[in-house]
Amino acid sequence: MTKKKSQPENSNNLIFERVAEEIKSCRPLRLFINKQKKKGSHINPFALRSKFLQLSSEKQIKYYQKSIDKFIQLLDDKDIDVNVQIERKLFEILLTKIEQKKYFESMSAPIKPVSTAVGYYAEIKKQENDDNPKAWKLLSADEKKHYTNLLRNAKYDYNSQIKHFSENLPERLKVEYLSFVKRPRTSAHVKDMNGENSSPAPISQRRKSVQPIPENFQALTDDAQQKLNRIQLDALHKCKPDVLYYEKKNSDDDQLTFINTTAKNTYIRTIFNQLSEKKKHKFVLKSTKKWEEFLQSHPTVVENQIPTLHLLLAKKDYIHYYFTSLGLPERPPTSALFLFNHERQETDSQQNWTDLSQSTKDEFIKRLSKIKLDYHQNFLEFVEKTLPSDYVRLEFFRNIKHAAKDYETAVKDRVDAKDDGQLKITQYLVKKQIIEVTPVSEFDRIKQQLLNTDLTDEQRKLVRRLGIIMHKNIC
Incomplete structure (x- = not known):
């Protein structure tokens, strides 16, 4: 009985995996990349992503709208129920939460009032162009109650505006909009990996890097940081x-x-x-x-190497944008499979990695190796030449994910790229020089001095045995 029940469930999961893949092909970035490819662009897809993010908001919104149109058409063609659409969170596969926010704002969706009467009071005074508004703390209880009631009415009007605005949306988009506006605010408490609620660490504890720092830079940091x-x-x-x-x-x-x-x-x-x-x-x-x-x-x-960049730029995206503006190269995919998937999505190919021959897989592996080698060379040049000081480098490693790992890998690649023949010659010359500096005669002299000291019989036997081993291996 259990097997018979599990078969339809597995079948449904497989169907929705395929639907999810088709939804991903409708993403705004994917549409942008496909359009660039049709124009004959040969730019790397990772560089195209940066180009897409640099588009104006108006142009990005156009791609959002095309993406949503394709999304609705796809769900209608597949006959996906609206309730299933919400339960499976299919819209979040298409647009990120930030993209959803931008899109609904572009449609002149109702603006949510501030959450407190203090903020509402400040907004009203600004709209009235009051050059010298009374501070909130100087208001009487009745005056504060007046603004509290105004805020309550504004929230009621906002809910009415949501209802009216949503009525003019397509059914599939209507349910997504209502789900979006009812989404709870991000709480100050976050869930850890085990699902338990935990409070974020205070700034004083977040001063230390959450990212690893390369060993040659760790010596510059101070554990008792000011x-x-x-x-x-x-x-x-x-x-x-x-x-x-x-x-x-x-x-x-x-x-x-x-x-x-x-x-x-x-x-x-x-x-x-x-x-x-x-x-x-x-x-x-x-x-x-x-x-x-x-x-x-x-x-x-x-x-004193006091970290300040995370206090200046609160969002990691801003920090990453800052280093990108200095010339931080785009990070390559982590595996040949990911490289294949990126290219498959661009060409809308239905072929899977498992369908490829071993020779074709090897070609992807070689190409990825070349891409990573170029990236590591550019990354090293960026860290060692472009970044202006050790302090900025430390801020870079503290705040950019995978930076330390990529740096250590790039340094290793630089060492491995040296000529092996020349390296062997160098090692041979070093060994030969050591042997010339410490000849057998010098060892015999030291051995004799040891034997002339007050040694036990056991110690004398060990010294003589060392002498025999020395002569056998060198002479």
Whole structure:
């Protein structure tokens, strides 16, 4: 009985695996790569990914829309039920959560009100162009209650707007939109590998690198690492991308008054996150320029190797973009299978890795080996020549995943790439030089000195045996 029940389940899983593969072929990036290939582009697919991310938001949205149209058509053709669509989270296979957010925002979806009355009060005062708004803490209880009621009404209106907005969407997209807006906010508590809730480590504990550092750079780090003082933290805070954007957008007279620094920083992050990726990246580069000036004006930070980049750029994506702007090469696939899958997806081939002959697999392996060798050479040049200082290199290894592993592999490849014949000659000359420096006569002299000292009979026997072994192996 158990076997009969498991067969349909396995069959369904196989069907949905195939559907998932077809959905992946509809992804925006895949559509972009296919279009470039049709134009005759021979650019590496990993470089095309970077090119896609550099497109304007408007152009990316066009690819999102094409992707969704193909997605809906595919599910209709396969007769996939809407409930199954949600349960299997098929839309998340097509678009990432960030892409979903961008897409719905581009459709002028209702904007969710802030979560607290304090933030709502600040937004209202900004819209009223109030040059000197009263601070929240100075309001009376009745005045605060007034804004609390306004926020409650705004949230009610937001729910009504969601309902009206969703009614004009296709059924398959409607359920995805409603699922998107009802998705809970990211909690401060995260689940560990065992599924247990755990709080993130405070910044003081996150100062140490979560990424490994190469052995030749570990000597530069200090286990008892110092921290930034308050003056240094304030100076670094002024270099952050969101702060630079806020100060440029608002003059001193236009800037709002906040109840505390936390409320102000939350507001600054909120308006910065509403920018397009292109504009965010622009301020990220401005921020890193200010960071370089900060390091020059605070030499003790560099001398004591105090990490600061993770405090400057809160998101790993921003840090990666910064090093990419300096010339960090694109990381190759980890295996020949992944290389084959990338190319198969570009050509919409139905062939599987297991269908290939061994000679064809060997060709992919050789090609990947060449790609990795070129990557390691470029990676070494980037680390040793492009990165301006040991401090920046340490920040690079601290924050970029796989950087230390790739560096050590690249150094090993550089050593292995030396001429084997020349290496053997060098080793032979070294051995010969050692032998000439320590001839047998020198050993006999030392042996005689040992025998003239106060040794036990057992020790004398051992010295003589060493002499016999020495003569047999060298003479």
